[in-house]
Amino acid sequence: MIKIDYLIRTNRRSISISINNIGQVIIKAPRRVSMDEIQKVVDKKERWIALHKERIEKNNELNKNILTYKDILFCGNIYHIAFDERIKKITLIDNYCLIPLKYKDTYQRKLILWYKKIANEILTQRVQYFCDLMQLEPSAVKLTNARTCWGTCNSKGVVSLNWRLMMVPHNLIDYVVVHELAHLVQLNHSKLFWEVVHSVLPDYASRRKNLKQGDYLLALFR
Numbered sequence: 001m002i003k004i005d006y007l008i009r010t011n012r013r014s015i016s017i018s019i020n021n022i023g024q025v026i027i028k029a030p031r032r033v034s035m036d037e038i039q040k041v042v043d044k045k046e047r048w049i050a051l052h053k054e055r056i057e058k059n060n061e062l063n064k065n066i067l068t069y070k071d072i073l074f075c076g077n078i079y080h081i082a083f084d085e086r087i088k089k090i091t092l093i094d095n096y097c098l099i100p101l102k103y104k105d106t107y108q109r110k111l112i113l114w115y116k117k118i119a120n121e122i123l124t125q126r127v128q129y130f131c132d133l134m135q136l137e138p139s140a141v142k143l144t145n146a147r148t149c150w151g152t153c154n155s156k157g158v159v160s161l162n163w164r165l166m167m168v169p170h171n172l173i174d175y176v177v178v179h180e181l182a183h184l185v186q187l188n189h190s191k192l193f194w195e196v197v198h199s200v201l202p203d204y205a206s207r208r209k210n211l212k213q214g215d216y217l218l219a220l221f222r
């Protein structure tokens with residue numbers, strides 16, 4: 001019998017199963033469905049749940065230091081955090097991210113500001129580069145703190161990019177930028193949309209796959 005960590009009763013019509021980033025099983029179920037019925041549905045998915053849990057636990061073990069803020073990722077590289085009283089601002093040197101000692105109690109907040117500042121510069125540059133290349137112009141570009149996605153583009157032509165993109169390699173940043181700009185042509189994920197993406201980044205599929213593996217980073221710095 002699978003252990004259900006969270007059961008959320010909703011107005012939905014069917015039972016949904018998901019695993020959160022610490023490997024807990026979350027069930028959403030209609031109000032009238034009995035506990036026995038829910039357990040039956042969940043137990044049928046035993047193999048799927050086990051596989052997902054295993055993958056999440058493996059990933060968590062692999063990225064333990066990043067998930068506990070002992071290390072940080074910047075452009076796909078890992079830096080070990082160290083506090084130093086001699087420096088005045090956050091600095092990357094070799095494999096270290098040096099943080100002024102006086103920030104020790106608030107360093108996660110300081111890191112967010114540091115990431116955002118660099119994101120503003122780099123993402124603006126990349127958007128400009130691909131706008132020129134694709135002959136497109138968003139109505140605005142915004143930096144976001146979204147929980148579930150790296151970027152979005154709405155029907156008003158506003159492209160939003162997550163500042164956490166600064167954690168992933170440049171080629172994945174470019175994929176997200178091109179993806180969102182392509183939505184200015186096609187506001188969906190149709191065949192035509194992917195053709196636009198492909199025309200700019202022929203290897204977009206592997207970038208997309210690699211970015212998916214970094215999705216756990218979206219949960220950091222909350």
Ligand SMILES: [Zn+2]
Nearest residue numbers: 179183188189
């Ligand atoms: Zn999209």
